[in-house]
Amino acid sequence: MRRTKIVATVGPACESRETLTAMIRAGVNVFRLNFSHGTADEHKARCQLIRDIATEEKCYVALLGDLQGPKIRLRTLAVDAIELAVGTELILDTRLGDGEGNDRHIGVDYEPLARSVAAGDTLLLDDGRLRLTVQKVDGEQVFCRSASIGTLLSRKGINRLGGGLSAPALTEKDLADIGHAAEMKLDYIAVSFPSSAADIIDARTRLQAAGCHAHIIGKIERAEAVAEEDHLDELIRACDGVMVARGDLGVEIGDASLIGLQKHIIKRSRVLNRPVITATQMMESMISSPIPTRAEVFDVANAVLDGTDAVMLSAETASGRYPVETIEAMARNCEGAERYPSARKSSYRLERTFDSVEETIAMSAVYAANHQQGVKAIVSMTETGRTVLLMSRLTSGIPIFAFSRNVETCNRVSLYRGVFAISSETADPHISDCIEVLKARGLVDAGDSILMTIGDQIGVDNHTNTLKIIKVH
Numbered sequence: 001m002r003r004t005k006i007v008a009t010v011g012p013a014c015e016s017r018e019t020l021t022a023m024i025r026a027g028v029n030v031f032r033l034n035f036s037h038g039t040a041d042e043h044k045a046r047c048q049l050i051r052d053i054a055t056e057e058k059c060y061v062a063l064l065g066d067l068q069g070p071k072i073r074l075r076t077l078a079v080d081a082i083e084l085a086v087g088t089e090l091i092l093d094t095r096l097g098d099g100e101g102n103d104r105h106i107g108v109d110y111e112p113l114a115r116s117v118a119a120g121d122t123l124l125l126d127d128g129r130l131r132l133t134v135q136k137v138d139g140e141q142v143f144c145r146s147a148s149i150g151t152l153l154s155r156k157g158i159n160r161l162g163g164g165l166s167a168p169a170l171t172e173k174d175l176a177d178i179g180h181a182a183e184m185k186l187d188y189i190a191v192s193f194p195s196s197a198a199d200i201i202d203a204r205t206r207l208q209a210a211g212c213h214a215h216i217i218g219k220i221e222r223a224e225a226v227a228e229e230d231h232l233d234e235l236i237r238a239c240d241g242v243m244v245a246r247g248d249l250g251v252e253i254g255d256a257s258l259i260g261l262q263k264h265i266i267k268r269s270r271v272l273n274r275p276v277i278t279a280t281q282m283m284e285s286m287i288s289s290p291i292p293t294r295a296e297v298f299d300v301a302n303a304v305l306d307g308t309d310a311v312m313l314s315a316e317t318a319s320g321r322y323p324v325e326t327i328e329a330m331a332r333n334c335e336g337a338e339r340y341p342s343a344r345k346s347s348y349r350l351e352r353t354f355d356s357v358e359e360t361i362a363m364s365a366v367y368a369a370n371h372q373q374g375v376k377a378i379v380s381m382t383e384t385g386r387t388v389l390l391m392s393r394l395t396s397g398i399p400i401f402a403f404s405r406n407v408e409t410c411n412r413v414s415l416y417r418g419v420f421a422i423s424s425e426t427a428d429p430h431i432s433d434c435i436e437v438l439k440a441r442g443l444v445d446a447g448d449s450i451l452m453t454i455g456d457q458i459g460v461d462n463h464t465n466t467l468k469i470i471k472v473h
Contacts, residue, residue, distance in 0.1 A: 001399050001420065002027065002331055002334050002335050002338065003334075003338055003397075003399070003417050003418035004304050004308065004309070004310065004311060004334040004337075004338065004417060005029035005030060005309055005310035005311075005414065005415055005416070005417065006027050006028050006029050006030070006310065006311060006312075006313070006327060006330055006331060006334070007028075007029070007030040007031075007032055007064065007277055007279070007310050007311070007312035007313065007415075008023055008028045008030070008031055008032065008312075008313045008317040008323070008327060009031075009032040009033075009034055009312075009313060009314045009315070009316075009317050009318040010031050010032065010033055010034075010046050010050070010317070010318065011034070011037065011038075011315075011317070011318025011319050012318070012319060013317065013318060013319050013320055013321070013323050014317050014318065014323040014324075015046055015049075017049060017053065019323060019324065020049060020050060020053055021053050021056075021057070022324045023317070023323060023324055023327050024053060024054065024057055024059065024061060025057070026324050026327035026328045026331065027327050027328070027330075027331040028061060028327055029061060029062065029310065029414045029415065030061060030062040030063070030064050030188075030310060030414060030415055031046075031050050031061060031062075031063055031064065032064045032065075032066055032190075032312065032314075033046065033047065033063065033064065033065045033066065033186075034066050034314075034318065035065060035066055035067055035068050035173075035174075035177045036066070036068040036071075037318075040176075040177070040180045043065070043180065043184070044180065044183070044184055047063055047184045047186070050063065051063075060407075060410040060411050060413075060414050060421045060423075061411065061414055062187040062188060062411045062412055062414040062415050063184070063186045063187050063188070063411070064186065064187065064188040064189075064190060064217065065177065065180075065181045065184070065186045065188070065189050065190065065214070066190040066192070066219075067170070067174040067177055067178070067189065067190060067191055067192050068171065068173055068174060068177070068192060069169060069170075069171065069174065069191070069192025069193040069219075070167035070168060070169065070170075070171050070192075070193055071157050071192075071193075072108070072109065072110040072113075072157060072158045072159070072165050072167060073108075073109055073110075073155050073156060073157050073158065074092075074106055074107065074108055074109075074125070074152075074154060074155060074156050074158065075096060075097060075098045075099075075100070075101075075106065075107030075108060075109055075154070075155075076098035076099050076107075076154040076155060077099075077101075077103075077106055077152075077153070077154045078099055078100060078101050078102050078103070078106075079102070079103050081151050081152065081153050082103050082106075082151070082152040083151055083152075084130060084146040084148065084149060084150055084151070084152055085146065085149055086146060086147060086148065086149060087145060087146060088145070088146040089104065089135075089143070089144070089145050089146075090104055090105075090106065090132060090143075090144045090145075090146065091104060091105045091106070091141050091142070091143055091144070092106060092107075092108045092113060092123075092132075092141070092142040092144060093105060093106070093107055093108065093140060093141050093142075094107070094108050094109075094110065094111050094112075094113050094114060094140050095107075095140050096108075108142075108158065110158065110165060110167060112167075113140075113142060113158075113165070114137050114139065114140050114141065114142055116160070116164055116165055117134050117137065117142055117160060117164075117165075118134065118137065119134055119135060119136050119137070120133070120134060121133075121134040121160060121161070122134075122147070122160070122161040123142075123144065123158055123159070123160055123161075124158070124159045124160070124161055124251050124252075125152060125156050125157070125158055126150075126152070126153070126156040126157065127157065127247055127248075127251055128159070128250070128251040129148075129150055130146070130148050130150045130152060130156075131146070131147040131148045132144035132145065132146055132147065133145050133146075133147050157248075159248060159251045159252050160252070161251075161252065161254070162223055162252065162253070163222055163223025163224045163227070163252045163253070164223070164224070166193075166195050166222065166224060167193070168199075169191055169192070169193055169194045169195065169199035169202070169203065170191070170199075170202065170203060170206060174192075175206060175210075178206055178207055178210045178212055179210050179212075181207075181210075181212050181214055182207075182210045182211045182212035182213075185213075185408075186212070186214045187214060187215065187408065187411045187412050187415075188214050188215050188216070188217050188240075188241070188412070188415070189203075189207060189212065189214040189215070189216055189217065190216075190217040190218075190219055190243060191203045191216055191217070191218055191219060191239075192219050192221070192245075193219065193221055193222055193248070194218050194219070194222070194225065194235060195222050195224045195225055196224070196225070196231065196234070196235060197234040197235050197237065197238035200216060200218050200235065200238035200239050201238055203216060204216060204238075213408075215240035215241065215412065216239050216240050216241075217239065217240065217241045217242060217243050217277065218235060218236070218238070218239035218241075218242050218243070219242075219243045219245040220232075220235070220242055220243065220244055220245060220249060220265055221245035221247065221248040221249040221252075222248070222249070222252060223249075223252040223253050226249070226253065226261060226265070229268075232265070232268065233268060233272065236265075236268055236269055236272050236274055237272055237274075239274060240274065240275075241269075241274050241275040241276065241277070241309075241415065242265065242269050242274055242275075242276050242277070243276070243277040243278075243279050243312070244262050244265050244266065244276065244277070244278045244279060244308075245279055245280060246258060246262065246278070246279060246280035246281070247279075247280040247281070249261075250280075262278065262303070262306065263306050266278070266303075266306045266307050266308050267306075267307065270307050270393050271393075273389060273390060273393055275309040275310070275389070275392075275415050275416055275417070276307075276308055276309050276310075277308065277309065277310045277311070277312050277415075278303040278306075278308040278310070278311050278312065279311075279312035279314065280312075280314065281314075282296065282299055282300055282303070282311055282312065282313060282316075282330070283296045283300070283313060283316050283326055283329065283330060284296070284315070284316065286316050286320060286322055286325070286326040286329065287315050287316055287319070287320035287321065288320070288321055289322070290321075290322050290325050291325075291329065292326075292329050292333075297333050300330060300333040300334065300337070301333055301334075301336065301337035302337075304333075304334050304337035304338060304343060305337055305340060305342060305343055307395065307417075308417070309392070309415060309416055309417040310415055310417070311330060311334065313326060313327070313330065338397075342395075343395065343397075344395065344396065344397035357464070357465045358386065358387055358390065358463070358464045358465070359390050361387070361453050361464050361465060361466070361467050362387050362388075362390035362391045362453065362464070363390070363391075363394065364467055365378050365380075365391060365451050365453050365467055366378070366391050366394040366396050366398075367394075368451055368467070368469070369396055369398040369451055370396050370397075370398070372449065372451075372469065374447075374448060374449045375398060375448075375449045375450065375451060375469075376398070376443075376444050376445075376448040376449065376450060377398060377399055377400075377401055377438065377443060377444055377448070377450045377451070378391060378398055378399070378400045378401065378450070378451045378452075378453070379400075379401045379403060379434055379438070379450055379451065379452045379453070380400065380401070380402050380403065380452070380453045380454075380464070381403050381404075381424070381434070381452070381453070381454045381455070382402050382403070382404050382409065382413075382464070383404065383405075383406060383409065384406075384409060385402060385404065385409045385412055385413040385416070385419075386464075387453055387464045388400050388402045388413055388416060388419045389413070389416055389419075391418075391419075391453075392416040392417045392418050392419050396418065398418075399418060399420055399443075400416075400418050400419045400420065401419075401420050401421075401422055401434075401438065401443070402419055402420065402421050402422065403422050403423075403424045403434050403437075404421065404422075404423065404424060405423070405424040407423070409421070410422075410423055422434075422437060431452060431454075431468070431470065434452070435450070435470070435472060438450070438472075439472065444472050445472065446472055446473060447471070447472060448471075448472045449469060449470065449471055449472070450469075450470050450472060451467065451468070451469055451470075452467070452468045452470055453466065453467050453468075454466050454468070
């Protein structure tokens with residue numbers, strides 16, 4: 001069973017019932033609704049359709065709403081495009097509106113720009129494809145000289161090499177989308193461009209006020225967020241999960257630094273008991289090609305070996321020509337990487353002491369599963385999914401089956417590495433009932449051993465305190 005989960009973005013290329021059904025069958029575990037594109041009504045319709053299909057397919061998938069956030073962009077240009085050569089001089093002016101200025105004097109929608117940069121700084125446009133060197137700042141105008149060749153179009157994003165352009169993490173549009181997320185009962189909300197834990201705490205307050213119970217995924221994409229390890233840890237702790245958003249983060253810190261940082265963020269997220277998604281250009285060539293490049297195959301495999309919970313597809317499925325084939329290829333690549341020995345063993349946190357009985361039971365279960373011969377599965381009766389989340393922080397080749405009566409929990413754990421949700425038809429299932437379900441689905445056979453975690457007070461949150469080793473008859 002594939003342990004690494006797949007997040008796929010929904011868009012025009014895959015919004016039909018037939019395509020979404022095929023994507024679920026191919027292996028999608030989480031569908032991403034990108035609030036940067038499309039209307040609220042479009043997202044609501046897609047959300048309902050996905051829920052209906054999942055019910056028909058008798059499976060669980062999570063829904064992730066991705067807030068647009070404060071992307072800093074150029075205004076609409078007064079011309080169709082600007083051809084840049086090395087040495088081309090431009091003036092960026094926060095006072096200009098859309099369509100104002102000319103081919104050398106263009107507007108920016110970030111009012112503090114002139115106070116945030118200085119002579120010698122490098123500004124990166126269009127996800128780093130174009131570079132401008134700041135020559136001087138005069139009032140609200142930033143005088144720049146192009147350091148690259150290319151075509152500049154309207155509404156392209158702006159970053160500063162090394163970070164430092166930080167607008168508030170939530171915009172008015174984001175607040176409206178949080179309200180829509182509450183109506184859709186999404187499982188996760190991704191907060192774009194948080195600089196610190198304070199941004200996540202503010203977002204959580206806004207979600208609660210809107211009646212939205214979605215868990216928060218913090219997108220790590222600002223240089224400020226990763227400048228210091230303690231600062232990064234605080235940000236991760238404030239989230240319910242994180243995303244390594246390699247697009248803007250790579251632009252701000254440089255691709256060379258991103259390589260090690262991806263591994264570090266994944267490691268810290270697992271240590272701090274948070275699920276982690278690796279995103280951006282994982283199989284970019286499959287937007288127009290039915291097969292991936294070998295470099296993309298290795299990129300996915302490296303993320304799996306790093307310990308990521310999920311790998312994410314963006315334009316590949318939202319607007320690409322081969323959404324289903326892309327899911328199938330990514331699933332094969334994940335399974336191939338998971339066969340490598342380092343993807344099936346763990347350090348077990350042997351140097352750690354645990355603060356809770358629940359964590360002690362969870363860690364003991366995975367340790368026992370990896371060492372007791374004949375163990376084919378870990379079974380957890382869970383109300384909130386907390387126990388299986390803790391288990392999934394350790395590496396193992398043994399599947400973890402989360403039995404829960406809460407549909408929200410079943411959907412949410414679809415993101416966790418190595419965890420598979422099964423609905424409990426009764427509020428107080430007997431151990432033998434769970435075993436019969438696993439046998440009926442061909443997941444265990446007579447003679448196998450399973451490990452089961454359970455609380456002695458069924459229905460009480462965070463009360464797992466018992467570990468059993470059971471022989472299947």
